[in-house]
Amino acid sequence: MPDRPADEEIFGHDPLTGRATGGRVGTLEWRLSPEGTINHPDGSAFTADELRVLGTGIDWLGDRRPDEVPVDEIDLGQGSTWLHDEREVFFRRLRQELPVSRQCGIPFLAGTTDWDWWAVTRHADIMEVSRHPELFASGRGGTNIGDIPDELAEFLGSIINMDAPRHTKIRRLISTGFTPRQIANLEETIARRAKAIVDAIAGQGECDVVRDIAAPLPLQVICDMMGIPPEDEQRMFELSNVILGFGDPEYVLTVGDLVNAGMELFQYGLQLAEQRLREPRDDIATALVHAEVDGERLTPSELGSFFVLLVVAGNETTRTAISHGIWALTQFPDERQKWLADPQGVGHGAVEEIVRWASPVIHFRRTATADTELGGQRIAEGDRVVMLYLSGNRDSAVFDEPDRFDVTRTPNDHVAFGAGGPHFCLGANLARREIRIMFDELLARLPTIAVTGEPDRLRSAFINGIKRMPAEFTPAG
Numbered sequence: 001m002p003d004r005p006a007d008e009e010i011f012g013h014d015p016l017t018g019r020a021t022g023g024r025v026g027t028l029e030w031r032l033s034p035e036g037t038i039n040h041p042d043g044s045a046f047t048a049d050e051l052r053v054l055g056t057g058i059d060w061l062g063d064r065r066p067d068e069v070p071v072d073e074i075d076l077g078q079g080s081t082w083l084h085d086e087r088e089v090f091f092r093r094l095r096q097e098l099p100v101s102r103q104c105g106i107p108f109l110a111g112t113t114d115w116d117w118w119a120v121t122r123h124a125d126i127m128e129v130s131r132h133p134e135l136f137a138s139g140r141g142g143t144n145i146g147d148i149p150d151e152l153a154e155f156l157g158s159i160i161n162m163d164a165p166r167h168t169k170i171r172r173l174i175s176t177g178f179t180p181r182q183i184a185n186l187e188e189t190i191a192r193r194a195k196a197i198v199d200a201i202a203g204q205g206e207c208d209v210v211r212d213i214a215a216p217l218p219l220q221v222i223c224d225m226m227g228i229p230p231e232d233e234q235r236m237f238e239l240s241n242v243i244l245g246f247g248d249p250e251y252v253l254t255v256g257d258l259v260n261a262g263m264e265l266f267q268y269g270l271q272l273a274e275q276r277l278r279e280p281r282d283d284i285a286t287a288l289v290h291a292e293v294d295g296e297r298l299t300p301s302e303l304g305s306f307f308v309l310l311v312v313a314g315n316e317t318t319r320t321a322i323s324h325g326i327w328a329l330t331q332f333p334d335e336r337q338k339w340l341a342d343p344q345g346v347g348h349g350a351v352e353e354i355v356r357w358a359s360p361v362i363h364f365r366r367t368a369t370a371d372t373e374l375g376g377q378r379i380a381e382g383d384r385v386v387m388l389y390l391s392g393n394r395d396s397a398v399f400d401e402p403d404r405f406d407v408t409r410t411p412n413d414h415v416a417f418g419a420g421g422p423h424f425c426l427g428a429n430l431a432r433r434e435i436r437i438m439f440d441e442l443l444a445r446l447p448t449i450a451v452t453g454e455p456d457r458l459r460s461a462f463i464n465g466i467k468r469m470p471a472e473f474t475p476a477g
């Protein structure tokens with residue numbers, strides 16, 4: 001890791017874990033109590049109980065079948081709901097019977113049962129929310145179900161938690177790192193990386209899909225983009241797992257863990273920005289710190305925050321898509337045959353279908369800026385409105401046979417990268433290229449690759465992740 005930046009101070013360390021217990025980064029002060037409580041400078045504090053991740057919550061379904069419970073009993077506020085294989089049945093019923101429903105509680109977080117939110121399950125309503133940022137804001141309380149203080153929201157979420165005009169300005173600056181030319185420049189590196197990943201397992205005949213195939217590529221690509229040395233890649237991997245692993249005790253136990261991981265990434269990004277200002281290199285980090293739009297530049301701190309978003313947004317999402325893609329080809333062998341028979345003709349559409357099928361990001365939230373109506377429900381100013389992309393991508397009003405994986409599906413207006421509007425995924429084209437190149441390599445060299453056991457799924461209401469998944473294939477050279 002690089003040295004700590006000059007404008008950061010650590011107030012103390014936990015003698016057992018060595019973890020920082022409080023500090024200051026720029027103007028942001030924070031303190032972590034031994035129980036994992038975090039106190040913000042605006043005076044707000046969470047209790048340890050609120051912070052501790054609460055396993056799975058109550059299993060309200062009991063012995064009932066998911067299609068026989070009254071629709072208004074479907075409780076998306078409980079972590080247990082997100083662990084049910086029948087999750088898709090709940091969404092289907094909500095789309096049909098109660099498309100915008102009132103929910104209580106943040107899944108996997110104790111002490112939050114009085115936090116209300118609206119679950120938006122239909123494709124059309126998700127589009128409505130996403131395309132009206134003036135009515136549904138990103139900069140009030142953040143974009144996940146639980147509120148985070150505004151100061152922390154921008155600090156850890158960068159543009160994803162901003163509204164116009166600040167969002168427009170910072171996104172324009174950041175977009176200089178994502179031009180078609182920049183992405184084209186990365187192609188060769190992505191192809192080289194994908195080949196090396198397959199080389200490493202080709203002779204073995206078996207592997208873990210996530211560890212050996214899906215996780216390394218997006219991680220290496222982000223590190224290549226930002227000029228991060230190979231010895232730091234593993235730490236980036238661990239930190240992004242923590243941030244997106246909220247809900248899963250394998251990665252996160254308290255909100256304090258989450259904030260610590262964000263802080264560490266921020267500091268890394270800040271340091272990187274300062275280095276590239278002093279010593280420009282041929283990487284996107286350098287392009288970003290020197291980019292100028294209308295006489296404005298990103299400050300090192302803004303780049304630090306964007307770095308957190310980039311590492312988090314670019315990693316686990318693409319990893320999840322690749323993992324689900326391999327699983328889908330196992331479940332739908334005819335679709336694999338179609339792709340193998342015509343890689344050039346089918347590849348583009350197959351990637352879109354993988355992204356729809358996987359829906360790696362389950363939700364993003366907005367906050368209503370005025371009283372309004374959505375899907376027949378009255379929404380009040382300040383209400384949390386949660387777009388469930390995973391549900392929108394199975395909406396039969398838009399997709400024929402939505403539960404079928406179909407590599408030739410046209411049209412395929414999925415909302416996995418967002419449903420339009422100013423926050424549409426900035427890395428969508430990069431992700432598409434990574435997935436395409438990885439599958440071109442896999443299908444050419446390990447065409448029989450198939451999942452052989454149950455995937456070990458991430459406990460999360462945010463990322464539709466897979467942690468581990470075994471696969472076998474005919475060994476190749």
Ligand code: HEM
Nearest residue numbers: 159160313314317318321361417418423424425426427431
């Ligand atoms: C299959 C992979 C991916 C999926 C499913 C995905 C999904 C999403 C979604 C749903 C959003 C929010 C859209 C909205 O609110 O309208 C988003 C935003 C974003 N994504 Fe992605 N993403 C993926 C890959 C990537 C990659 C590879 C990068 C960068 C390397 C990236 C960078 C971003 C950024 C910077 C934003 C914030 C844009 C803004 O707020 O203006 N994403 N992504």
